[in-house]
Amino acid sequence: MAASQRSRSSACSPGAPVELDDDHGGAPEQADQLRRGPWTVDEDLTLVNYIADHGEGRWNSLARAAGLKRTGKSCRLRWLNYLRPDVKRGNFTADEQLLILDLHTRWGNRWSKIAQHLPGRTDNEIKNYWRTRVQKHAKQLNCDANSKRFKDAMRYLWMPHHVDADDDHRRRLLQAQHQQHAADVAAAAAAAGGMVTSSSDSFATAESYDDVGALYDASVHAGEILVSGGGDWAQETAANQGLWPAAPDQSAAVQAAVGGGCQFQDPELSGWVQGFSEGITENFWALEDIWKIQ
DNA sequence: AATAGTCGCAACCGCCGCAGC
DNA sequence: TGCTGCGGCGGTTGCGACTAT
Structure with missing residues (x-):
């Protein structure tokens, strides 16, 4: 522990x-x-x-x-x-990062409020994530992490991978997360001499791939997981599904999207993002993570 | 191998609002 | 009404781990 x-x-x-x-x-x-x-x-x-x-x-x-x-x-x-047994550890998923970005746009540094929409994540963890990683990249881009420009760029970079992920892929991600989670809970229980139970974590009890998928679907329905939880970006994503290319690699994905009819609200954003993708994304762990999974 | 610089994050700090008296 | 205790929140600190030189 x-x-x-x-x-x-x-x-x-x-x-x-x-x-x-x-x-x-x-x-x-x-x-x-x-x-x-x-x-x-x-x-x-x-x-x-x-x-x-x-x-x-x-x-x-x-x-x-x-x-x-x-x-x-x-x-x-x-x-x-x-x-807490239901504390989720490890890297933020693409969904979680997009959600944080979206919720931060709405509520600013209301970390506890944001954390309520990310099951298993704590306000402290989200706060640390924002301050250490998001702000770092905003600094690299010489812009404000709270600026619309920065957030549009981040959504753009994550969204293709986000929408290309089919249900099976999502379920695999979720399964991996909750297997780790279940292991953590078991470790905690073992360390506590068997006195800790995962009473609040239904995912930890899932025995099969389908169980996890069903729980995932139920959670999305219940609003526990906000994969497309009402944010504008999510609606736009759904509306534009199919426009994004299925990219074999990260740079190709960005290149294809930049040249593939992606409409930015900021007319200068396209070129700016392209420069960003060429120079900085290799340091962006989220993208690495996404592509590693794919 | 040694040193310096940077990063990640657990823990702390100070403030605020609420409830009970 | 003011005081006290408490839970909760956002901001900040500081150190081990990691990376670059």
Whole structure:
């Protein structure tokens, strides 16, 4: 679990008591014993086991009752961002990236609101993704990540792969994600001595390819997965399906789309995107990921 | 092989709004 | 009405891992 992650060994090393400076950190009598910094495996297990037995919520009293020398706030954050069984880890899929782009256009930095539409993703993860990757590429392009121009370009680059993906491909993607997820849940359960169950993750119980597909379809219907969840780009994509070339490689896809009648709202975008695709996309992990899968 | 620079992300910080008293 | 405790949010930090030289 935590052992597989890079830990943050700061001046507040694990086990080092610190003074309480949290704004609502919990029991004052424990202020001189509170720990900060990276969580240990033992702490993770304690928290997971306690929540499995008693449920989550009331974080300060939970921290005390569980015997954790952490603030309630820290426990909540650790659980929500890392320990929850339904937390999905790994790279964002093309669908997720497009969705983030679309939702960010609507809501800006409302990360928690955006995260509500990406099952298994946390606001912290989406925020980190946006700040480290999206903004990096916007910087490379010398434009604002919030600008319409940048977002149009990103949608353009991702959309051909997005719409070319047929249902089987989507299901394979989803299956892979949830197999990993199920493995993570199983690992968590094993680490917790079998006390953790994947109660909220129906995908983890899927036994066959068709099960995953059915769950996927149901989730899309239920709005849990917003593959084409009402964003303008998605509607445009659906309307234009068939116009995109089935590209054998990344550069060919971009070239074909640029020269293939793609209509940009910004008349200058076509040439700009072409330059982008020639110079920068090799660093764009999302595209690599997409093509790797194909 | 050593060093410097960059990246990714877990964890922390500070603020806000709400509920209960 | 003001105080206190709490959950939640967005922004920021800092360090290990990775990459370039």
